[in-house]
Amino acid sequence: MLEYLKTGLVLMAITLVAGFALSLIYELVKEPIAEAELQEKLQAIRTVLKDYATSEPIMNEDKIPSDSESLDRFTWDPEGFVAEAGVIYTSPSIRGAVYSPVYRFELPDNGQVFVLVGESQGYGGPVSIVSSFIVRDGEVILNGIEVIEYAQETPGLGANISYDEVKERFYPVERSGLQAGLKVDKDAGVSPTTDTELMNRRRREEGIIQTSDVMTGATITANAVINALNLMYEFLSEAGVLQ
Amino acid sequence: MEMSRLFVIFLSAMLVNNFVLSRFLGICPFLGVSRKLDTATGMSLAVIFVMTVASVITWFLNQLLLLMDIPFMRTIVFILVIATLVQFIEILLKKVSPSLYEALGIYLPLITTNCAILGLAILNVQQEYTLMETIFHSIGAGAGFAIALIIFATIRERMDLYEMPESFKGLAGALVTAGLLSMSFMGFQGLVRL
Amino acid sequence: MTDKRRMIIRQGLFEQNPVFMQALGMCPALATTTSAVNAIGMGVATTCVLVMSNVVISIIKKLIPEKVRIPAYIVVIASFVTMIDMLMHGFIYELWKTLGLFIPLIVVNCLILGRAESFASKNSTGLAFLDGLFMGMGFTGALFILGSVREILGNGSFFGMQFSEVKLFAFVLPPGAYLALGLLAAFFTFVSGKLSKSSKKKD
Numbered sequence: 138m139l140e141y142l143k144t145g146l147v148l149m150a151i152t153l154v155a156g157f158a159l160s161l162i163y164e165l166v167k168e169p170i171a172e173a174e175l176q177e178k179l180q181a182i183r184t185v186l187k188d189y190a191t192s193e194p195i196m197n198e199d200k201i202p203s204d205s206e207s208l209d210r211f212t213w214d215p216e217g218f219v220a221e222a223g224v225i226y227t228s229p230s231i232r233g234a235v236y237s238p239v240y241r242f243e244l245p246d247n248g249q250v251f252v253l254v255g256e257s258q259g260y261g262g263p264v265s266i267v268s269s270f271i272v273r274d275g276e277v278i279l280n281g282i283e284v285i286e287y288a289q290e291t292p293g294l295g296a297n298i299s300y301d302e303v304k305e306r307f308y309p310v311e312r313s314g315l316q317a318g319l320k321v322d323k324d325a326g327v328s329p330t331t332d333t334e335l336m337n338r339r340r341r342e343e344g345i346i347q348t349s350d351v352m353t354g355a356t357i358t359a360n361a362v363i364n365a366l367n368l369m370y371e372f373l374s375e376a377g378v379l380q
Numbered sequence: 381m382e383m384s385r386l387f388v389i390f391l392s393a394m395l396v397n398n399f400v401l402s403r404f405l406g407i408c409p410f411l412g413v414s415r416k417l418d419t420a421t422g423m424s425l426a427v428i429f430v431m432t433v434a435s436v437i438t439w440f441l442n443q444l445l446l447l448m449d450i451p452f453m454r455t456i457v458f459i460l461v462i463a464t465l466v467q468f469i470e471i472l473l474k475k476v477s478p479s480l481y482e483a484l485g486i487y488l489p490l491i492t493t494n495c496a497i498l499g500l501a502i503l504n505v506q507q508e509y510t511l512m513e514t515i516f517h518s519i520g521a522g523a524g525f526a527i528a529l530i531i532f533a534t535i536r537e538r539m540d541l542y543e544m545p546e547s548f549k550g551l552a553g554a555l556v557t558a559g560l561l562s563m564s565f566m567g568f569q570g571l572v573r574l
Numbered sequence: 575m576t577d578k579r580r581m582i583i584r585q586g587l588f589e590q591n592p593v594f595m596q597a598l599g600m601c602p603a604l605a606t607t608t609s610a611v612n613a614i615g616m617g618v619a620t621t622c623v624l625v626m627s628n629v630v631i632s633i634i635k636k637l638i639p640e641k642v643r644i645p646a647y648i649v650v651i652a653s654f655v656t657m658i659d660m661l662m663h664g665f666i667y668e669l670w671k672t673l674g675l676f677i678p679l680i681v682v683n684c685l686i687l688g689r690a691e692s693f694a695s696k697n698s699t700g701l702a703f704l705d706g707l708f709m710g711m712g713f714t715g716a717l718f719i720l721g722s723v724r725e726i727l728g729n730g731s732f733f734g735m736q737f738s739e740v741k742l743f744a745f746v747l748p749p750g751a752y753l754a755l756g757l758l759a760a761f762f763t764f765v766s767g768k769l770s771k772s773s774k775k776k777d
Contacts, residue, residue, distance in 0.1 A: 140641075143639065144639045144641050145642075147639055147642060147646070148642045148645055148646060151634075151646050151649050151650070152456065152460075155456060156450075156453060158657075159452050159453065159456075159653055159657065160452070162657050162661070166660045166661060166663065168664075169664030169665060170660070170663050170664045170667075173663075173664060173665075173667040174667070177667070261397075262506075262674070286671065288671040288672045288674055289674060291746060291747060294746075353743065357569075401748060402748045403605070404600075404601050404602075404604040404605035404751070405605075405679075406601070407600040408598075408600060408601070408684055411597060411600065452656055452660060453656075454678075455652050455681055456649060456653060456656065459648055459682070460645065460648065460649065460652075463645055493684050493687060495601050495679045495683075498678070498679060498682050502675060502679070503675065546764075547767065548756075548760050550763075551597050551759050551763075552756050552757070552763060553756070554756070555752050555753070555755050555756030555759060556753055556756035556757065556760075557756075558752040559752030559753035560749070560753075562748045562749040562751075562752055563744070566748070566749065
């Protein structure tokens, strides 16, 4: 009995020392971790706040948040939505989540920009994106996306999502395309085209995203991005900002 | 909806994201105990059992860790619990069902260092599964491990009968075979639409 | 004594190379070698844990009762793994995201527990440090070779630099990991077989 007690105590002592050391390090790295994650988010927000056509910032450069305080000022609380465990919206029909908080920026010309962070399931894990929707004069347009989490996607296939030439295939989309629901060309039953004008028209008006030529036929990751975007659009229309 | 989601989780853990062939978890037992079919079967059963029990326990423990706000203790707590659990199951089996112990006993100690068990527990946490989803995910993962291991063992039993280049005997040949098997499992890719 | 040191170095890097010769730590070796950078990241993280756990275990080996030897080792290893995990999360965020699940899984890398049990618990701290360092380097080297082969063949690039349009995608996908490692293992067996034959002839 005494022996058992002794071995138990030794093991307990080792675990306690380990736990103590770890909690010290945890305190030490807590800030760098939060900082690294915040910087990534801020960078992504800066990216999606660029105009899709001109690549210039759509609002005054010095108004774009650069730290957590200035970012918090743009937090938007839509009525009737309660954030739970960092998630503000999920849908029964689309897999994924829209994270809380949601950001809203006012444009000088009465327009509003909604910047949303959300995720859906990719090939090996979650794919997270940041997107911007511009609402102006009763029109809505998907202005830009940035992919912040795609680490578990396959290099050379799904992970191509990080290239600008691939991300550019997802925007801009107008209301008719968003309402029809975004889908990849394979699922829409159209064959990929080299005619840029046709490709852009299909996307803007019908929501058909052509990725099969730039992602070597991989659709799972593209679909994850599309699911997240459709979910975000559904959230915005339920929040009543799209009338 | 709920039921179909559980089924999708189960199926994708078993076939699409097969633990061994696509997530690379549990390779050691996969290569180590696949020489004979009956040992492979015994190992598979032991793994399914331990996986399910361990996942449920670690799910509750994770809630506790979150409550106490010490998420950084997760790895230590999980691995200790798995090690203790395996010991406990071993003792229990010996007392309750000697015949089952006979069949599974020798595989149990090997399971502690099977990264599929700890990997599964951490995956459950990362995917933020509910208890029900955790259970289905674990059974699916265990079944996937079993399928891969048993198919692989039957192939290896036959491989012993054929002539092979000297350098490919043993590990190298087994790995190439596993590669071909993994390729065939990629065919399940489109099975589940997430 | 220097002889013993030389032997440790040689065994870690070649004769008992963890991946190619002992087939230890196969899970991370297959899963994280989609590119040369990822492979090195994983190898270095594992080496850090291996060196630290080897040193600590060789120091406290006399204090641990025989019965709880293994659990005690596991706690030591798990603490270092969590430490590395948190440090990587804070300071090399991108790599941390890519390696993901496989950082906590260093705990169950049989290589680390194996070295703790078979070497660190029986040898002096200095030797344990050396053993950890070179076993870790052998592991990193093997991962680097595998990662390079897969990145070059599968993605036509090396350290992210694109040089070829020929891409055999199969090599970055799961089956390619098995195939590449299988072929490399066969190659190593072939070469070491040839070498030992020729050295025997000389004798």
